[in-house]
Amino acid sequence: MSEKFQMVAKTLQGLEEVLAEELKEIGAENIEVGCRSVSYYGTKETLYKSNFWLRTALRVLKPIYVFNARTIDEFYGNARKFDWTSVMELSHKFAVESVVNSELFPHSRYIALKLKDAIADQFRDRFGKRPFVDPKKPHITFHIHVNNDVCTVSLDSSGESLHRRGYRVAQDVAPINEVLAAGLIKLSGWNGDSVFIDPMCGSGTILIEAALIAYGIAPGIFRQHFGFENWLDFDEQLLQSIYNDDSRERDFEYLILGRDISKQAIASAMENIKESGLNKKIDLGVASIFDYNPPKVDNGIVITNPPYGERLKKEQIENFYKQLSDVFKNKYAGYDVWIISSNQEALRSFGLRPSKKINLLNGALECKYQRFSMYKGSLKSKQS
Known part of the structure; x- marks a missing residue:
């Protein structure tokens, strides 16, 4: 034993x-x-x-x-x-x-x-x-x-931090940490059981982590090396058996969709998704969130990391968040929309009441991770 x-x-x-x-x-x-x-x-x-x-x-x-x-x-x-x-x-x-x-x-x-x-x-x-x-x-x-x-x-035992999965070869202005991205998905309760959308996807980290979860793929599959491989008691045969065990892999019948207004961001996302081997499993495209029309569903999820406004004027970012709430209200019936942001003022101008709030850190920034449930029909009929 x-x-x-x-x-x-x-x-x-x-x-x-x-x-x-x-x-x-x-x-x-x-x-x-x-x-x-x-x-x-x-x-x-x-x-x-x-x-x-x-x-x-x-x-x-x-x-x-x-x-x-x-x-x-x-x-x-x-x-x-x-x-x-x-x-x-x-x-x-x-x-x-x-x-x-x-x-x-x-x-x-x-x-x-x-x-x-x-x-x-x-x-x-x-x-x-x-x-x-x-x-x-x-x-x-x-x-x-x-x-x-x-x-x-x-x-x-890890060596290089485990958030460095090995698939990120290109990055956007402020890429989200891979561990935080996976954590956002896990906290939402999504487990590959509905359509998944990131309409402001940047370099695609949230999309890739979602696809890994949806298809039951280990995040360590891309890593070249772990710290324990240098230990005196390293068991290569044991590691190989873990690498080769595909019993947790599974099929996924829904869509994973990523959009961004920036052509450069989508180009970066494409590079990273290709590196991860998931290019046939994620649907990417250049589109503004204000123009994009998501699939109509009874049950779907949006997880996104919008601009926090560090480089925008207060009026601009608050107006942007208000417009965001209008888009979600009008186009995303049936979806749970999860947003992470450090800009408390902007979140207050979002115009929708969150059904759940979680405190998180994104780097050094204190953030709120909030769920907004876009009910089909009236809230009353949803609760009855």
């Missing part, structure tokens, strides 16, 4: 519960939701599946050593006690990332430096040489998290 151990998956604020649900689907155990993270237990197979299948995880860490320290000297001394040769070799280049939440150690960079010293000094004492530190292309990445006097060292 495979050994079970703790893992921690990092995510964006507001997506923790979605990530916990994804973890249940891959068989994770003892799942505990934290702030921008979810802790859980599983086997090596769970770890590999986490990196390959989780749509809303940024990275997956494996805690390997916990110790207490109240001074820098104590930190260095206790860090030296771990056998670092059990997780890396002298030939491995390594890096250390640090997060410090402690009045005892105000400088996170210094903590990272002292852990690097503890690791390198142990190798020097044993082999007469220190391994190289390479923050840009390390073989092994350690994360040190300090909370008051509790210090937790973890191995980073």
Whole structure:
């Protein structure tokens, strides 16, 4: 029976519960939701599946050593006690990332430096040489998290952030993070059961993530490499079996439609969709949202990331959002329309009352993710 151990998956604020649900689907155990993270237990197979299948995880860490320290000297001394040769070799280049939440150690960079010293000094004492530190292309990445006097060292199993799927070869002015895009779809409850539209699709990230969900395709399928492939206990056969398992793939009978007024944005979207191999599964076209007529349906979904107005005057963006609400009201009967925006003033001028609100972050911007249900006929008849 495979050994079970703790893992921690990092995510964006507001997506923790979605990530916990994804973890249940891959068989994770003892799942505990934290702030921008979810802790859980599983086997090596769970770890590999986490990196390959989780749509809303940024990275997956494996805690390997916990110790207490109240001074820098104590930190260095206790860090030296771990056998670092059990997780890396002298030939491995390594890096250390640090997060410090402690009045005892105000400088996170210094903590990272002292852990690097503890690791390198142990190798020097044993082999007469220190391994190289390479923050840009390390073989092994350690994360040190300090909370008051509790210090937790973890191995980073992901390597490059998992939001970098590998299909984005072109981008628009302000592309949405792939993990956030997948999170928006998951939060909406859409699971490939109706028409999907992004009428302001930019470089196509939301469309691609929707297609991956609709067809049951793993987001890790495009990745060239995961961090755990450099680990001493890497099992290539196990990874290949996960790669080759197509049991979750399925047919999708509806349309996924993307439109944008910008020819350049659609050209970028086409490049990315072609790179993802989904070009026959997504319908793209150049069109203003004010001119585009969506398919008439009883049940459909719109998820879009409209301009927030950083480069527009207040009157212009508020007028744009008011016109948007008119378009959705007049053309999108039967659709649930989900909009993410950081512009609270513009959302107030939207002219429709949201049926659901969720607080999220898009980069550093605090956003509202809101659902507007475009009922066919009167609201009264919909509720009766």
